[in-house]
Amino acid sequence: MEDSIPHSRPTLGQAEADAAAGVVASGNVATGEKTAQFEKALAQTVGAEGAVATSSGTAALFAALKALGVGNGDQVVVPSFVCTALLHAVWATGAEPVVCDIADHFNLSPVDVRAKLTGRTAAIILPHIFGTPAPVEEFLHIGPPVIEDCAQAVGAQVNGAKCGSFGAAAIFSFYATKMMTTGEGGMLTSSSQGLLGRARDLIEYDKKSDAVRRFNLKFNDIAAAVGLVQFSRLDEFIQDRRRIAATYDRELSGLDGIGLAAPAGSVYYRYVIEVADAADLILELRRRGVMAARPVDPPLHRIVGAAACPNTERAWKQAVSLPIYPMLTEAQTRRVASAVRQVVY
Numbered sequence: 001m002e003d004s005i006p007h008s009r010p011t012l013g014q015a016e017a018d019a020a021a022g023v024v025a026s027g028n029v030a031t032g033e034k035t036a037q038f039e040k041a042l043a044q045t046v047g048a049e050g051a052v053a054t055s056s057g058t059a060a061l062f063a064a065l066k067a068l069g070v071g072n073g074d075q076v077v078v079p080s081f082v083c084t085a086l087l088h089a090v091w092a093t094g095a096e097p098v099v100c101d102i103a104d105h106f107n108l109s110p111v112d113v114r115a116k117l118t119g120r121t122a123a124i125i126l127p128h129i130f131g132t133p134a135p136v137e138e139f140l141h142i143g144p145p146v147i148e149d150c151a152q153a154v155g156a157q158v159n160g161a162k163c164g165s166f167g168a169a170a171i172f173s174f175y176a177t178k179m180m181t182t183g184e185g186g187m188l189t190s191s192s193q194g195l196l197g198r199a200r201d202l203i204e205y206d207k208k209s210d211a212v213r214r215f216n217l218k219f220n221d222i223a224a225a226v227g228l229v230q231f232s233r234l235d236e237f238i239q240d241r242r243r244i245a246a247t248y249d250r251e252l253s254g255l256d257g258i259g260l261a262a263p264a265g266s267v268y269y270r271y272v273i274e275v276a277d278a279a280d281l282i283l284e285l286r287r288r289g290v291m292a293a294r295p296v297d298p299p300l301h302r303i304v305g306a307a308a309c310p311n312t313e314r315a316w317k318q319a320v321s322l323p324i325y326p327m328l329t330e331a332q333t334r335r336v337a338s339a340v341r342q343v344v345y
């Protein structure tokens with residue numbers, strides 16, 4: 001039997017190992033010069049005034065919410081079809097998550113957000129889900145500040161502008177399987193110096209004698225050194241993902257009973273297809289050594305006991321995420337596509 005094909009894999013090499021070793025040898029392993037360089041690199045790419053590196057994407061979301069003044073009694077809009085990190089970040093501020101349905105390409109529905117708006121809505125968290133740009137402009141007009149969640153979308157663009165450059169703040173994740181990785185890690189970007197200053201203050205308790213609540217959510221220079229190398233490879237990673245997506249598009253088009261991802265401008269963090277029964281296809285693919293997965297499980301409205309989100313329920317039932325990452329070879333991509341064709345025809 002051929003080796004199984006994992007669902008996700010980081011792309012790391014000797015350059016990352018050498019960069020990490022250099023920092024270890026220097027002895028300056030905490031938050032320092034490398035972290036500052038990494039922050040500057042991402043802020044410049046996104047077109048933001050500055051950035052604050054954090055220990056995770058969830059920490060960056062929490063810091064962004066706190067820096068916007070979100071807390072007890074507030075509500076924060078989140079989509080249902082996303083990982084639970086968003087719930088945890090909102091809960092940690094004391095605010096209440098308001099879970100909304102999705103619309104095109106699995107992204108948040110502006111219509112449902114407007115329907116669920118109240119006088120207590122303090123922020124909207126807007127993921128560019130699976131690397132597909134959300135229609136940000138439609139959310140900016142709604143009213144509450146928008147935090148763009150670019151955890152899956154570093155490098156993606158909307159109408160020629162970088163995802164992350166629109167909202168009051170944006171957050172990123174560098175978890176092992178993300179577009180680029182530092183093992184764990186995250187970043188907050190913004191063009192508001194005030195917001196950046198409040199976020200930086202929140203994640204650093206040292207040498208402060210007031211009674212403001214803070215928490216150590218800082219990044220470190222070993223991870224930053226790896227991140228700088230990964231960052232220099234980001235364009236290449238995106239090209240690789242788009243090439244793999246094009247192969248899937250070609251190999252899978254024309255099959256009855258399959259909906260293909262065709263999102264403009266996506267960086268293809270995930271390649272998600274829709275079939276009648278996701279559970280069945282995932283099982284059959286795994287039997288054939290292809291580690292497909294549900295892209296989100298479970299949806300958030302079920303966790304918080306919110307009213308049904310019909311589009312999200314349909315997506316949960318039908319969506320299957322196929323392996324996609326720069327290390328996936330052309331032969332492996334064809335093997336995945338051929339396995340899908342054996343099951344869906």
Ligand SMILES: Cc1ncc(COP(=O)(O)O)c(C=O)c1O
Pocket residue numbers: 056057058059082083085086127149151152172173174175184185186
């Ligand atoms: C859309 C989205 N937002 C936020 C996060 C949280 O990032 P982290 O795992 O680095 O805390 C993730 C991670 O899975 C994510 O996919």
